[in-house]
Amino acid sequence: MEGNKKSKVVIIGGGIVGCAIAWELAKYQLDVTLVEKQPDLAMETTKANSAILHAGFAARPGTLKARYNVRGLALYRQWEAALGLEIEYVGSLVVARQAAEKEKLAELLAWGEANGVPDLELLDREAVLALEPALSPEIAGALWAPGAAVIWPFGAALAFAENAVANGARVMTDCEVRSIAIAAGRVAGVETSRGFLPADVVVNAAGVWADDISRMAGDDSFTITPRKGEYVLFDRAASGKVRHIIFPIPTAVSKGILISTTVHGNMFIGPNAQPAAGKDDTATTEAGMAEVIAGAQKLMPDLPLGKAIVEFAGLRAGSDRGDFIIGNSAAVDGLVQAAGIESPGLTAAPAIAERIGELLCERWPNLKKRADHIPDNPKTVRFSKLSAAEQAALIEQNPLYGRVICRCELITEGEIIAAINRPCGARTVDGVKRRAGTGLGRCQGGFCGPRVVLILARELGVPVTAIVKDAAGSSLFMDKLPGHCEVLKP
């Protein structure tokens, strides 16, 4: 690097991987920009997955998945306090339903030991049922991994992005990549819906779209074939039954239909693994729901199906390589791939980011870390988690913390406004939901959703009719003015 001119890095994709990369690269003296085509971060694969930090026994030793899974989990542990991540180390069980399946448990144990996963233990039937009394009494045993955790994936992506912004990175949402400029065989920049961004390096973290992005730069060495996973989420009131992450014996294609709790205490079941009709096919299906329920009932026959509050589907961004694709593109100089990121991608994200940082250090040997790097994110106020004295003081300071907007989750107007006004702040109803937690409860925003729309419009200074649910075009309300709703001719 000459003089003060910083090398320019554009990261494509604002999911957990892109955000972690932005966070990692913002530690360096680099000019970092993250672009995301959706109105908010973490809107695709990061939004809808099993939300698990895997212990690291399920990936075959020697793969990138195995290496980055174990390293990623360690990095989450190292950074969770500074970044303010929501993680619960609940531990996971892989449950053998018949004696014959116990062989597979021994194999997973061996993989785990080879991958360097600590504290793995084979449990007999009684020990498993003591941990999870609601499991089917038919089970034969389980592999216990106390290090596995559940995490709030959106919160993690946002925390990475917020910290990146605090350290000088730019995050541009509603910013779709249209083409990648190549000059003299090297990456020169990115043409986006929000203008041209010059770049020395482009990092491809585009999830299910990563092969399209790669092809834009002239590298067609891999294909992403999204696979859909469907889930059912339950009311917290019905969720006390499950305390750990409960996997069945994995299949060749996935870790199987599991039962787990979210970091917010809601039980959920899923995912199945079905071909997706396209890269935006997140529709749930009747057959898929039946498959998920039947699968989970094999582990836990007495599911509280009447307490289901939402079903959703997400896409796995798996590639034809069978492993993560991390590294410099062989075809184009300046294109760095972070692609084919399927499970355990969420766990691996900070380790993948660390690896991308190393690659840039190799490219630019004089690259230095910032001396003024800020490691800590400002704390997010969660009113319901405060002591009575803290709550009273907070309302005294700002009375809007005394107005409860989301009744199910006890979220106040003060928290909603903070979610809108912080870096990478919420612009959409679901953006508020994911940052502040509104509408995640049993009424799923039925009551607070319209109120959040009104608060967003007021805080952003835009008409109510401009507020969208999540994606571009997902508008919610029309003005009640003559002519706006005239389908019938009076």
Added chain:
Amino acid sequence: MKNEVRKISCIVCPMGCVGTVEVRGGIAVRAAGFTCKRGEAYAVDEVTAPRRVLTSTVRVVGGVLPLAPVVSSRPLPKEQLLPAARCLATMQVAAPVQEGQVVVANLLGLGVDMVATRAIAVA
């Protein structure tokens, strides 16, 4: 002229009788299938001159809420419900609004007033 036979679900009481009324030239000539006189009378009204109370909203200017709920002072002819509601959509009233205040007098010349059903204070 042939008699027209109309099927009517009675709403007078929870019995919910479904009967028929024969009409000739706009006049009910026979009703059948209703268990009581009140039901029969309702059914005859329904086929000859059905009327409904209209409730809707009128835009409020300068109020704590943007709309005032209103109710018609009397039932109006059923076929006038939609035109009346679409007409109300074009009207507005200034805050404050009192409960019972006539917000729109003689709507569409039907001889029916629209009355506010709650108060809206000035913002």
Added chain:
Amino acid sequence: MRRQNCDVAVIGGGPAGLAAAVSARRHGAQKVLLLERDRELGGILQQCIHNGFGLQRYDEELTGPGYASRAARALEAAGGVEVQLDTMVVGLTPDKVLRTVSPAAGLQEVQAKAVVLAMGCRERTRGAIRIPGERPAGIYTAGAAQRMVNMEGYLPGKEIVIVGSGDIGLIMARRMTLEGAQVKAVLEIMPYSNGLTRNLVQCLDDFNVPLYLSHTITRIEGKSRVTSVTCMAVDENRCPIPGTEKTFACDCVLLSVGLIPENELSEATGIALDPLTGGPVVDQHRETSVPGFFAAGNVLQVHDLVDWVSAESDIAGRSAALFARQLRPAPEKTLLLQAGSGVRNVVPQRLVCQPGQAEAVRLFIRVAQPARNVRLRCLCQGETCYERRLPIVKPSEMVVVELPSAAYQPASGLLTIAVEEAAP
């Protein structure tokens, strides 16, 4: 933190809370505190701008806001009720300590002598009925949409499919039609409607809105905003019948698929709930399983008429006042009431009896199926102790029966309410 004491704390300022607070005052509670989370009293009535309320209680046909205003005036006339608006109860202990938050008063702790639960109910959502498909914008519960249309001045869509034929769904079909929208269909999975006949006639038939009975929504399409929904006819087991798919182009889906009593506070306090009603188990005085806690209105059972809500809340408010004044005698015996054949649920679920008690007890009964010409019986140990003929019963309309003391005074143990076809 602010602290205060009161005789009776009423949680919720809708029709139930308003009536309970007034009744508590009338029966001698000195200090009554009414806690309401919205910025005004009246609860859901404020958004129910249609008429049809109050015929029983006020002998006059009122709109929702009109009924609310009557109830609020009664509160003013009663005097001595401290109303706190914009105030949410966030904690409730079995020894009757309430914790509240509000912008104006911050955190507050209230020690009450008796508590009336009047939190109402909430709407069931999409998750509860599991509609496959995308998750685009344009799907609202009917009540949430009703508030936007009637109070905030915004419309949820132009071309609408309503799922469920409960009264709110029917009322919204008319409302949206009057706003100029086109209601393409109302889908009802059961072979009968869950709404009042009057609403079927005046909200659907009047505007030629088609009602599809025995039909269920099977799919929602649309990436960012709803573009269509597909429904299918169902068989007698409510399973979709292949080949019956119908697709409606629309930009909005309104869900009217049932109401759930809002009992999270009750549950946290250890109050026993009836799985059939979703509300607390109560005696005829509306006392719950935890002494000094009373419940009334939709938090107890989802009512069809607000007039019954008010009447029930009169009882709860009175009982709470007497409890606070330590004037509730211990019962001599307790009878249990249960739903028998043909009955979905009965409120109250318990009868407490004093020696010489002579008043009839009003029972609210939801039947399991619509039927004509039925016999309603109250059975004790196989013997009929009360019987009544009813020309018609429907699940959507509560059956209200006054059980005379002669029927329950001699009884012991368990009383069963059954509704069966009468012999011709």
